[in-house]
Amino acid sequence: MIDQLPLNIQLRDDATVASFYAGNNGEALSTVAAMPTKTGEPFVYLWGQMGVGRTHLLQAACHRATEIGKTTFYCSLAETGHQTPSFLQGIENISLVCLDDIEAVSGQPNWEEALFHLYNRIRLENGQLLVAAGVAPKDLSIQLQDLKSRLSSGVTYQLHRLNDEQKVLALQLRAEQRGLHLSKTVGQFLLSHCARSMAELFSTLEILDRASLAEQRRLTIPFIKRVLAI
Secondary structure, three states: OOOOHHHOOOOOOOOOOOOOOOOOOHHHHHHHHHOOOOOOOOEEEEEOOOOOOHHHHHHHHHHHHHHOOOOEEEEEHHHOOOOOHHHHOOHHHOOEEEEEOHHHHOOOHHHHHHHHHHHHHHHHOOOEEEEEEOOOHHHOOOOOHHHHHHHOOOEEEEOOOOOHHHHHHHHHHHHHHOOOOOOHHHHHHHHHHOOOOHHHHHHHHHHHHHHHHHHOOOOOHHHHHHHHOO
16 A cells, blocks of 8 residues: 555546656656666656646656555645644655645745755655655745755756647547547547646546446547537
């Protein structure tokens, strides 16, 4: 089982390495996929705008580590609620620690100090740390310079948005994994008539998947128009 510890945040089943269409992010995907292995990087920092797949890659790393028998911890620091930084104590003993949305606690001295000490403890334990944020390390509004220096010391990747052609290919990959055939024409139709963020496109595909299964219908444009009322 995946160690989630105090926050009990569930990983998405579909957030895997295989389901991530890399586009121009191939090197980042390869590095994250290799992290749980013996040759994996000890510290990786991912950044990019909302919707580029930061959370997907962090959770995919957890799934990959679990597959080979390692313990993992995933947490979005934007969703800690009333938790205090004390919950970070002891997680350095976990093989792979993934911290999402670290900018959410920037400028908070107690959190910054806790993250600084956690980073040092993970290194001492020869563990691995994968973090993600919306901005590059140098642009974090972190006041503790020692922490900012640590966050700038690892392998850093900016994640890039998919272009329209790549979005269609990503939809086709996700559809194929659901056992659906989604033609290029249908993919382009969805791109033209639905919200264009990948999260919303994948949600639309999930709706269509359920409808297709219920009615035993292929994903044709007339069928999609009826289901989505467009």
